[in-house]
Amino acid sequence: MKKIKLLAILLFLSTVLWGQEKPLTIENYYKIKWGHAEEFIALWQKNHYPLLKKLQEKGDVLSIKAEAPILHSGEDTRWDFKVTITFKTEHLALDYSIVDPYKKQLFPDQDSYTKAEQHRFELIIAHWDVPVETIPLH
Template identity: 75%
Template structure:
């Protein structure tokens, strides 16, 4: 008997909680900017950037044409820094929504279209990743200064 009462109370609470959840307005995701940093093996930054521009940038451009990516910006430092804090290449991407920023499969439809020779594409991407010593992504936000 106690189990039936407990299950009934649990069912009512779940139903009430679901009803409240279903009535909430859908969350609108704002654009999100992510800085992607790459630390490359010494002497190989140019090779990495060449491969990135050949095999990854066109995919991002397709996402920008589609409207999923708002902006793409690439940078490299002019001067060197200490080994522990150095990075060789930074890409700043602004995505239309947070969901799009973290859905790594959004480029998949364009891979075969842009790179029909998938074996060569995969080999070059493998080479690009072998050049990376470290990689980190930092979601950033603008801070109003007024």
């Protein structure tokens, strides 16, 4: 959590100092309990993807891509699901509340939504977000 706060501060300062906001791509990795990856992905598609699509329709998100490995790796490096999101600005990427206005709109039964999301989070062994940049190749 400290790393995320430090990253947010650094990105904010870079925006203030240089006066421009640029898109930010974040890769979200999920390591899921053995045998539950499909269940997790189904819950993610049902409960989180619609929120991201709303952000994309609004223009806050430029692209969304989901991937799963074809083969598994060792337990220490294993991940089961990756979502790559490019946000319009660094600020939007770090504002976790931007989906809040759409939660009640998309999920009127908030009790069911909350329970399903709780279960989705219970399936996660580890989760990490990696801000990435494209390196031009010459």
